[in-house]
Amino acid sequence: MGKDQLQVLNALDSAKTQWYHFTAVIIAGMGFFTDAYDLFCISLVTKLLGRIYYHHEGALKPGILPPGVSAAVNGVALCGTLAGQLFFGWLGDKLGRKKVYGMTLMLMVICSVASGLSMGKDPKAVITTLCFFRFWLGFGIGGDYPLSATIMSEYANKKTRGDFIAAVFAMQGFGILAGGLFAIVVSTSFNARFKAPAYRDDADASTPPQADYVWRIILMVGALPAGLTYYSRMKMPETARFTALVAKDAKQAADDMAKVLQQEIEAEEHKVERIAEDEATAYGLFSKEFLRRHGTHLLGTTTTWFLLDIAFYSQNLFQKDIFSAIGWIPQAETMNATEEVFRIARAQTLIALCSTVPGYWFTVALIDKIGRFSIQLMGFFFMTVFMFALAIPYDHWTHKENRIGFVVMYSLTFFFANFGPNATTFVVPAEIFPARVRSTCHGISSASGKLGAMVGAFGFLYLAQNKDKSKADAGYPAGIGVKNSLIVLGFVNLLGLLFTFLVPESKGKSLEEMSGENEEDEAAASNGNRTTVTIA
DSSP, rough: OOOTTOHHHHHHHHHHOOOOHHHHHHHHHHHHHHHHHHHHHHHHHHHHHHHHHSSSTTOOOOOOHHHHHHHHHHHHHHHHHHHHHHHHHHHHHHHHHHHHHHHHHHHHHHHHHHOOOOOOOHHHHHHHHHHHHHHHHHHHHHHHHHHHHHHHHHOOOTHHHHHOOOOOOHHHHHHHHHHHEEEEEEEHHHHHHHOOOOSOOOHHHOOTTTTHHHHHHHHHHHHHHHHHHHHHHHHSSSOHHIIIISSOOOOHHHHHHHHHHSOOOOOHHHHHHHHHHHHGOOOOOOOOHHEEEEEEEEHHHHHHHHHHHHHHHHHTHHHHHHHHHHSSOGGGSSSOHHHHHHHHHHHHHHHHIIHHHHHHHHHHHHHHHHHHHHHHHHHHHHHHHHHHHHHHTTTHSSSGGGHHHHHHOOOOOOOOTTTTHHHHHGGGGGGGSSSSGOOOOOHHHHHHHHHHHHHHHHHHHOOOOOOOOOHHHHHHHHHHHHHHHHHHHHHHHHHHHHHHGOOOOOOOOOOOHHHHHHHHHHGGGOOOOOOOEEOO
């Protein structure tokens, strides 16, 4: 810690864990709960969309979404998320974290509802409308990534900062779990009330009109958690690091944190004035000095997040295809539409409950004990091992008696993704860059992740296409396609392990130590005269 550090920042770094820390986790975390629900619930209903809008009279098999339509429905929100991460990350450094936070939340609420209300005269119009609103839903979700991470990192103390940032991200696991549980409830309710036969020779018989309500209700409910936290987000004060180091308002920063921490804090306006005078020489994002100090760090955070999300999102969005390929989910023609939603939701909920959620909270418990670097390296290593263990003897796992073993090992890849790089790639970019570009750099890092998610979503769809045209037309995934996909994902995880060595360890260090802002302040310390103002 630099000797010339602002007292308000020292107070935050050394503060004992208090109720406001948990409040911040809940408020920021509910955004991630909503993000995960909205992004991943679409995978629960894509097959239902195919049954409703892409069947034809007298069809022998349930309707399925054409590959291009399926790619658009699954991937368009990821495109919006990437754009939102870049835009709102940049805006968060310009206008402040708090102001932009409210914008993203309202966009998520409006577009969640609008997605469920997608209308049109024909199937193409309905799907087009759905994709339009899911793009803007993703745009709002994208802003939540850099803002939530930055706000939590700037509020937390340095001893448990990793725990709290990881806890915010861990709410993603509960969002995935909630999506599956709610889909189970809705599909069960509709199946009991409007009992339809298994698919035979009439698409309408196994897909009653009421099934159209199922996917709409599932998508619209995503607006509730976001809407419920809007007021709380608007009541949070701006972070002291933005107010003091970027907005240069020492009095406001000290006043805000004095109320939060319930202690006396000096405003130290002379130090902030000195920082403001030195701002002309401070390096920007596209400067040689930033490249020298943080270029390797930014390369490390972007590449590891990119590689991680190729694997993580392809696994999440296409679990239903993998489980169908090994026979864990029955073929579509043996079920009616709402039962198929139930079976898919049950499988994904079981994975979330047994591996995804525990993985997140193992990270929360251990990230400030064993460090970010060790957890990320370990996670990529075991993801690589389990992917190859599933892919190389793939034919062995497709036998009925071996399906449980496949599901267990597949679950372990999710566990080590979340007790590993899926959490740490979110935490580290919020800790290692200067305050003036912290949100922007996190946005760039997370946007590279969403680029990886798009590669995963579209790439898996291509690799898993059935080479047998008669089966492909009937909607069967290909065993050889899934095997190829798993092998590719294994090599992707191995690359992630190697690029992890570019990322620094930030455990136990203040944000200013990691970003080098202490060095800048101390170098300019001799230029200022010292006066103090005390805030009661």
